[in-house]
Amino acid sequence: MIHFVGAGPGAPDLITLRGARLLAEAGLVVYAGSLVNPQLLEGTPPGCVVMDSARMTLEDVVEALQSAHDRGIDAVRLHTGDPALYGAIREQMDQLDARGIPYDVTPGVSSLFGAAAALGAELTLPGVTQSLIVTRAEGRTPVPEAERLVGLAAHGCTLALFLSAGLLDRVEADLAAAGLEPDTPAAIVYRATWPDQQVHRCTASTLARTARQAGITRTALVLVGRFLGEGFDRSLLYDPAFSHGYRTAHAAPPCRKGPAEAARDE
Structure with a gap:
């Protein structure tokens, strides 16, 4: 299986638990070397092949993933942040679809x-x-x-x-x-x-x-x-005078208005 994984914004402990587990089980990791924190690669197992995609083309990346699939090796394509935002993953997934190679996507914390x-x-x-x-x-x-x-x-x-x-x-x-x-x-x-x-x-x-x-x-x-800026209104969700499915409104002492409310009353 090919796993597209969001590495998170940078701090190594901001990758998801699932993403960290997939890294720990991978036989190949292709990572966005110019953006992904290399400390994350310390979570790969012994013998895992690690490739920096900074100098690779789309074709190079897909060939590496194809090779891992052919050898029965789980591969992680490690992208910065969340791969759905400016991750260029659609073109990779289309190539894998055309070759009949299965994959999944693990979201990440966006920058x-x-x-x-x-x-x-x-x-x-x-x-x-x-x-x-x-x-x-x-x-x-x-x-x-x-x-x-x-x-x-x-x-x-x-x-x-x-x-x-x-x-x-x-x-x-x-x-x-x-x-x-x-x-x-x-x-x-x-x-x-x-x-x-x-x-x-x-x-x-x-x-x-x-x-x-x-x-x-x-x-x-x-x-x-x-x-x-400084001005905004109080959230209705936590306003004692606002009813919803989990709470009934009740009278409350006057609450100081937020800057946005006060500005509208002037």
């Missing part, structure tokens, strides 16, 4: 959630935003016309930009064209959960300058939105 944890942030705040847009700036890899950043940013949702740390001048221009205020909170999280993690808070208009000052050009997640 998006590692970055949110580093920021101490909630991506969806009541009264601020209830939607998250995961996208990337257009670079060498094109973006569909309907998904250009200038259009997506106009929604005012939380924005999470992968693979965009080297394109922040363009990102700033697109955010401004979308109508975002220059002081819209933003952050750059470099190598979330790794020992050398960096967190840089800034604004929508200072992303490029912040990255230049920190020397960041890659391996960083960019987050933009008012969810990084």
